[in-house]
Amino acid sequence: MADHKISPFSENNSDSEKDHTISEYQEIIENVTDAIIYTDKNFHIVTWNKAAEEIYGWKREEVIGKRMREIVPTKIINSDRDSAQEVLMDKGIWSGDAIQERKDGKKIFVISSVRLIHDASGNIVGSVGINKDITTRKKTEKLLRQSEQQYRILLENAQEGIWAIDEDNHTTYVNKKMAKMLGYTIKEMIGKHLFTFMNEESQKAARLNLEKGKEGLKKDYIFKFLKKDGSELPTKIKTSPLTDAKGNYKGAIACVADISEQLKAEHKLKERIKELNCLYGISKLNEKSMVTPDYILEKTLNLIPNAMLYPELAYARILWNKNEFLTDNYKKTPWILRRELEIGDKSLSLEIGYLEEKAFLEEERRLAKEILSRLKSIIEQNLAVQRLQRLISTVSHELRTPITVLNLSLDYYQDSGGKIDEEILEKLLEGVARNIKLLKELADDLSMISSIDEDKIKLNIQKCDLSKLITEMLIIFKPIAASKSINFNLDLPSKLEIKADPIRLDQILRIFVDNAIKYSEENSTISIKVLQNYTGKYNPDQKPGYLIEIKDDGIGISDADKEFIFERFFRSEEVMKTPGSGLGLSIAQDLIDLHQGEVFLETEEGKGTTFSIFIPSNLPLS
Known part of the structure; x- marks a missing residue:
């Protein structure tokens, strides 16, 4: 076994020198902050300094001659007392952490170092133990671990991305949110250079911002990163530099917010x-x-x-x-x-x-x-x-x-x-x-x-004789027509049973005949023709129905006025001297529409006008 001697002096020192050295040595032991405990070869305590009294609560006179294990219950951390004893006896020295109990029962953490003392012949004559109370440090470390754990939980569950880089701009930390935002895993990002996640334009901006960060400037700015799939991610970044105890730049940490939805919303608002x-x-x-x-x-x-x-x-x-x-x-x-x-x-x-x-x-x-x-x-x-x-x-x-x-x-x-x-x-x-x-x-x-x-006109559809209706209607107009020597030329079936509202159909015919008389020259002819089962050009859908043609040899209608002829209150400049409200043809068209029919116009200015009225024959009876 190696000889581990502990002595503050050598054998060549005189007795007075030895006494002086021992005095100084004891002075040092009494004033250190660590507990220094000397034992004899049987591990009975022979020295108990002031620090030991403060740490353990036992006075010197209470412990001298007693074994350490009797007054200070000890639990070796990550080992046990017997194993520690074996190491001490084999190596002559042991050190480790332990939990010990004070006189008042309170538990303390210590770092303990024990060394065997040998005489000149190598025989064990005792031991010296130095125990440092680290209870406060342990509590602080525990609090730091708890705090670190809490902060890590906060970082991992943050709704923003967290990104840390070292002084060489390599990624040292990203949280799950940050990695997910860019489409990577955390493992894929750690160690990668910051510029790996940027295009050239963004790299230029980043260099400028990093230089400002090294100067200690904190900054918020809008920045675009490249996602794993190659698409751009617009973000808002808040950065802070990381420094050591001397203030030297050691990197930076940033909170990164995805603002793509915000930009979309702003864009939509602007639009x-x-x-x-x-x-x-x-x-x-x-x-x-x-x-x-x-x-x-x-x-x-x-x-x-x-x-x-x-x-x-x-x-x-x-x-x-x-x-x-x-x-x-x-x-x-x-x-x-x-x-x-x-x-x-x-x-x-x-x-x-x-x-x-x-x-x-x-x-x-x-x-x-x-x-x-x-x-x-x-x-x-x-x-x-x-x-x-x-x-x-x-x-x-x-x-x-x-x-x-x-x-x-x-x-x-x-x-x-x-x-x-x-x-x-x-x-x-x-x-x-x-x-x-x-x-x-x-x-x-x-x-x-x-x-x-106001949609108040309701048709009373019934069976009626169209030929008879036209003939009786013309009786009223014959005196007016005779005053202008106007003749009527009729081409009607002897009898034509139809389904219509006879009163409204009479109104329709009156309007067209009245217009024909008004705008026809003297000694002219008005022709009225009825075609049964009509399938010509005015019935493109080939519906069952009949066509009524009312033709005059009057002044006709100009091309400019054709498209307005059925508008309410429209009156051509050419007929303003003739009495009329400009409502007749509009009313006639509305009544024809109620019969699910259509009216067509053919005219030539100065030569006359033909109105063709198609009425379907399958209207349901009222």
Whole structure:
């Protein structure tokens, strides 16, 4: 066995030197902070310093001569007393951690080191133990471990990515969230250089930010990383430098938030604002007085491109009422979004396109639909205002003439003092009656229009004889036709049983015949023809039904007026001198529609007009 001697002096020292050295040695032992305990060869305590008293709570006089195990119960950590004893006896020294018990019963942690003492002959004469109380350190370590565990749990369960790098920009830590955000596993990221997860542009920005980090600057910024699949991940990063005790830069740690959804939401908001600006601009156009649909469509055209995702590449085209409206950059391309709807019998279509290949977003498709819907509403409102203006103008005009005639007749009668020639009186009364009839017809037309608009007209479909209905209707018009020497040429079956509302069908025929008489020259002919089981061009769907043709040799209708002929209150400039409300043909068309029929026009200016009315014969009886 090796000779382990512990002595503060050598054999060459004098007795006085030895006494002085021993005194100094004992002084040191008494003033150290670790418990120093000397035992004899049987492990009875012979020395117990002040630190031992403080650590264990036993006074020196209480322990001298006693064995250590008797007063200080000890549990060796990661071993046992017998094993420690074997090591001590074999090696002459043992050290390790232990849990010991104080006099008051409290447990303490110590680092213990025990060495055997030998005499000059190598015989064991005792031992010296040095025990350091590490209870406070152990508690601190435990708290640190608990704190570290808590922080690790927080980091692992954080909703943001956590990323740490060393001074050479290599990844030292990422949490699960960070790895998942980029599509990697934690193992795949650890040790990888930060730039592995960036494109060249991002690397340039990162170098600048890392230099600022080394200067101790904390910074928040927007940054794009490359995911494992090659796609970009927009993030918001909060970085802090990591330094050692001397303040030297040792790396950085960052909180990384995925802002892709936020950016999408911001993008959608911006796009929605653009859409709303477009729709608001269209609405503002309608606030101006006396504007036409063409004006609104022309101005709307310029609002549309700015509402698109790529305004610099967008163009627009609107078709309405045979008119075309184009943006200055219009060019037909394959990347087109089309929407179309009907306004009455007219078509309104919107075409939005890109000059380069771009996919339309769902928001853009929705916007196109909203624009068209908004335009429809504005145009319908505009047309309604125009109709109302025409109504006011027409009614004012139509009322003025008969009221003037009535006033003049009344004035003439009053001025005569009741003394008036019978022939003149008869003519006055005839004029009064005629103008009262005009007023009644106007009132009836307005009432009919109101009933049609309010859906109050209900047909009473029954079996009736069309030939008889036409013949009896013409009896009323013969005196008026005779006044202009107009003849009727009839081509009717002797009897034709149909299903219709006889009262409403009579109204339809009266309107067309009345118009034919009004706008026919003297000594002309009006032809009325009925075709049974008609399958010609005015019955493209080959429905069972009949066709009524009413043809005159009158003034005809100009090409410019054809498309408006069935609109309410429309009157051509060429017939303004002829009495009329401009409602007749509109009423006739509405009544034909109620019969599920159609009316067709053929005309040539100066040569006459033919109205062809197709009525299906399979209407259900009321």
